[in-house]
Amino acid sequence: MFKHIAKYSILLTVSAGVVMPLAAVQGNAASTPEKITFWHSMTGETQKSIERVVNDFNKSQSEYKVVPEFQGQYVEALPKFLSVGGTKKAPVLFQSNEISTKQLATSGMIEPMETITKKYKYDTSDIRENILDYYRVDGKLYSMPFNSSAPVLYYNKDAFKAAGIDELPKSPTFEQVTDAAKQLKEKTGKAKLSILPYGWNFEELLANQNQELVNNGNGRKKTATKSTFNNEAGKNILNWIKTNADAKTLVDYGTGANAADNELSGFTSKQVDMFMNSSASLGDIKKNAKFNVGVTYMPHPKNKTANGVAIGGASIWLSKGKTNKQQKGAAEFLKFATSPNEQAQWSIDTGYFAINKKSYDTKLLKDAFKKTPILAAPVDQLKDTKKNSASAGALITAMPNERVNTQNAMENVINGKNVDKELAKAAKKTDADIKSANEQTGE
């Protein structure tokens, strides 16, 4: 409860600060611009960046005014949207994370993005195809990618050097990571690797082995009915975790709401030297790590080639039932937000990808890559990713449940339980969750 009060009061102060100067401007203008409400879930530095994008757009023209409203984390914002969706209170634009794609697409509260890209000649051909693919449902673009990221492996180059270990290759194997972790343990006497028990890590490590998470083309050909990770690929992941847990080279940050933040600050304060996280953490790491940071692709088992990873992050959705003018305003704003320069600046500020291909030709981004070469690794990984249903990412409603199930399997293996049994349990539970979610949505 207190947590929420604190959040709302921050929200109030922030929105008062944002709205007041805008209101003053509005009073002077001859005609009032059309308001485009925009719900987002960006916090900290990223919130400042998204507000900069919005302000730049508002200044660039006078017909529309985008009003950004922070609505809590993705998990909190989604139920809020679902409870007002389809009514007048619904925002025109709504930012939501990748795993809610199926839920929103089938909710009946969404106007597919393709409607306005067609109507207002919004050319999306410059936007990266494999990112757009994630947000296509039945071949139709449902939402506009905005802040896209992918997981990478971060490591402390200085610690490797001090321990006399070779730097990791661009695309390391599980075995190489384990090897480095063992050597670090030998030299420092401490566990230095973290594999966070988090469903997203499991999904991405699975995709990297070209293994789908669920059947029917990862739920993209038609509605998925069963999980497909109880096999060698799934075992590879859990066995990798087990090997490191047994060798005591693994730091376990647990599954709490702050586990990922703890892991991140553990890395920047040199407590762990290797971990996997979203490329969107690059901004933070760049700022806080006082050592040489190495960034590689996600690891893969030695006997398999790296397939590449699925896109994470969030996209922007358009509410159903908005006026033509609002739709046009939304299209104009999104055109602006996904333009080469805006995406380049956004990417430098936050560590998310620039989703516009032309961003990489801008002087802005070229200079940034020269100055900080580690920015390039996530982008290269995306370019090297093979285009198939595994790397397209799974499309199911029961995604939150699946994440908890695989997360539990990971955690239990760290705590010494049997790999085969835990994997089978997670798969069985996910099957049941998929089934009941399909019942819920009538599929």
Add this chain to the structure above:
Amino acid sequence: MQKKQNVLAFVLLLPSIVVLGMFVFYPMLKTFWLSTQLTNLMGEPVKSVGFKNFTNLMHSESFITSITVTMIFVIATTILTVICAYFLAILASRKMRGMGFFRTIFSSTMGISVTVASILWLFMFNPQIGLFSKVLTSLHLPDINWLSDPMWALVAIIGTTVWMNIGFAFLILLGAVQAIPTDLYQVADLNDASKWLRLRKITLPGTEPTLFFVMVVTLINAFQTFGQVDILTAGGPDYHTNLLVYSIYQDAFVNHTIGRASAESVVLTVIIMIVTFIQFYLNKRKAARYAG
């Protein structure tokens, strides 16, 4: 006359009937109804499924774990809180110089919000830089994964909650201990009564009603625990700290299964109802004993 009085009574009751009806009874009845429905992602009922939500719960391993750990948690927290707070209250009730300082310290956890306290403890439980891991290492004891080992995570949550609850329980119990007339102790002194005897024959009986009250409040608080779980473990590892209220939140707002969440709420209501009846029964029996 009688009829007029009835009308007046009804008019006077009306405001509370309306308020309670809108904010308590209507949501409660709706929860009962929703617990028999299959709901879509927006929480709207799609079709009636009878008691299927309940039978699903009974067959769900995670829910059984939830219930079990909730029971362990509630009982452990209540007992530990009351014992610790009572011990501190007796200590702090002595008249000594500087006692005011200790009273302030002991009751200070009351003024700390759940979030702040949880984050403090989160630092202490940190596997590498946390206080507990440093202490264990310096004592050459094996490391404990406080928040990621199923058993220790529950211990950690119980410890945190007891610490948070102590302030309130201490303050109330201190008042009760101090309210016992001092001449009783003087008589005991004259008779050379041992400390244990004084505790058993004077302090405990004198504070019994307050003790009962503190127990009830702590118990209900324990059932409603949410913040600590969210911040420290988010219900993990493997549901071993997934207390009922947290489980309801997860199912309703993360998994979007309002039907299942409503069924869980009904189960929680029934459990609390049973516990309340037991408490009332014990209290009544005790009252009867005193009267007799």
